[in-house]
Amino acid sequence: MSTEDGSETDTGTESADADDDGDRPLSEIGVGDGRDKHIHLVTESGKEIDHDDVFIRHTETEYLVCEDHEFPASETTRYRKENIGRVKITQHHSNCFITTATAGEGPTLDSLRGFRADVMRPSPTGRTLLRVYDATSPPIAATLDRHPEAVPTRLVRGLVDRCGSLADRRRAATGRGQRATLSLVLIGLYVVGVCLGALAHGWLRARERWVS
Structure with a gap:
């Protein structure tokens, strides 16, 4: 579901098979290092968004943000890169x-x-x-x-x-x-x-x- 800040939250209606990362391409599930981070995003409209203590994955077109390192669909927020003007990602412990x-x-x-x-x-x-x-x-x-x-x-x-x-x-x-x-x-x-x-x-x- 799209929101006014350019993010999309998965509804969790996909089948169980679709949630199995082993069966999904990297272009869909994204890549990440498995460490919690802080992410600060600024949308093209100027809205600032912060997520603290979250895990992040990248795809070619999106940032995937979730508090759960397994990225369950219903808890994952997806930001279209085309809607983001600036992003800063830092390790939480820093x-x-x-x-x-x-x-x-x-x-x-x-x-x-x-x-x-x-x-x-x-x-x-x-x-x-x-x-x-x-x-x-x-x-x-x-x-x-x-x-x-x-x-x-x-x-x-x-x-x-x-x-x-x-x-x-x-x-x-x-x-x-x-x-x-x-x-x-x-x-x-x-x-x-x-x-x-x-x-x-x-x-x-x-x-x-x-x-x-």
């Missing part, structure tokens, strides 16, 4: 640099990834903050990762863990007012966390130079 460096892979990282996808990416302000974060945080994360037990790193880790808990509370909240309030608090803490990480990075780098 985004939350400071969180990964301080808290590692796990529930906290998953919670904050969800907040990025649900709240920050859909808004222009959120996307601007994420672009700044993605541009500045890799060296910060690298320094924190070298000093996991240093006091500055532990302070950043504590804030990251707190943000993960708040993201879980926001997701579980049923009232719009509560969700909005928690979203604003989290965005504020997001900025504070980057600033705290930058200060920790500067202090630890100065200590490294002094020791060497």
Whole structure:
């Protein structure tokens, strides 16, 4: 079924045989590397679309996007390439640099990834903050990762863990007012966390130079 953004969602009415990738040509099922990603698309009409934590396949004419790596027909969204003006695909794990460096892979990282996808990416302000974060945080994360037990790193880790808990509370909240309030608090803490990480990075780098 076609939509106004140029995508098509399979209805799942195909026969079971048609869902067997082994019997379908690559031109139909597409190719992918089997790793979850984030995809940002801009349609020819200017509409921006984000999918986070999804699997992607390419055909000659389409992008296939699905949360299930097996791409069941009823859960797969297909974007005609002719309707897409720009597309950016990134590995999911490449985004939350400071969180990964301080808290590692796990529930906290998953919670904050969800907040990025649900709240920050859909808004222009959120996307601007994420672009700044993605541009500045890799060296910060690298320094924190070298000093996991240093006091500055532990302070950043504590804030990251707190943000993960708040993201879980926001997701579980049923009232719009509560969700909005928690979203604003989290965005504020997001900025504070980057600033705290930058200060920790500067202090630890100065200590490294002094020791060497």
